[in-house]
Amino acid sequence: MDSGATGRRLRGRLALAAAVLAVSGALTLTATGTAQAAGSSGACAGRVVKTLPFKTGVTRVYQRNGYVCAVTVAKDPGAARTMSVSVQARGNRPVVDSGRYRYHAGPVTVHAGHRCVWIRGAVGRYSVSSGWTLC
Template sequence: MDGGAIRRRLALGLAVLTASGLLAVASPGHAEAADACSGRKVRTLPFATGSVSVYKRNGYVCAVTVAKKVSGRKLMSVSVQARGSRPVADSGWYTHHAGPVTVHAGHRCVWVKGSVGSGSVSSGWILC
């Protein structure tokens, strides 16, 4: 291989790495969390430091808490409770989102809660 071919391959490799890096930076962080739940989005519960997205599919309800600002690890949580059942929850120190958590609700109401740092939301019984 001559010097020109080596330079072309290096340039191509650098271009591919640069493009993949730009895509990673430019892609919205919320898409990652939204992809975690399947089904159709039925509610968004906003609060001061984030929001909880609620999805429903074939009797299952899924929820994800997403932080409004991505800046270091924060205490986050999300929980979903079908009426008559125990809540399913996820909490911990996360940078972007907590969850997803999924419950089988059938045609029962659900109670969704979420928090990011000092902000939180509690839905009350919904999707009845």
Template structure:
């Protein structure tokens, strides 16, 4: 293999790496939520100051609240309650996210709540 062929392959490799890095940065939403919860994403509950990502797997429901803007610590919370059970709650002073919290819902409805600062969301009974 001559030097020009090696240069072409190196250039192609760098192009592929650069493009994949740019795609990773440009992907919408909070792809990192999948790192906190297993299963498939079933809902995104958006509100003025953030969003709650909801995942479901084998009868378990998991949720994480993400701040829309990451700027210092603020009060954040997330809770998931299966009908007939107590809620799993995470509340505190966070910079990026609250949770994850997971409950076993089986085939029962769940109520999901999340807040970041003064903004909040409440789903009502869902995923029935």
């Protein structure tokens, strides 16, 4: 067998393996990192474990397999206004989604494991803060 062809095949397989490892590593960091911002659909995976109402909206908190997700929804959607939501697992920095939105801020997801989390939400000048919870 031609050693040149064998070498090209081996290099091709090594390149493919390296690409697969790079992609799987990126997915692992995204899935198991301390935080990730979820899609913009306004929905979190899991079950609702806490509802934090305030004058201009509500922040809903979901939990699933050690992950905590939160989304802040305006009571009167329509005009774009300042909204935010944040989730902080104890010992980590908060993960925040803030900006001018019409309907909701978030969802924002963190891996909390069995640690307490602090959830904050705001719509306009009104806000809510949970304190350490879900311990």
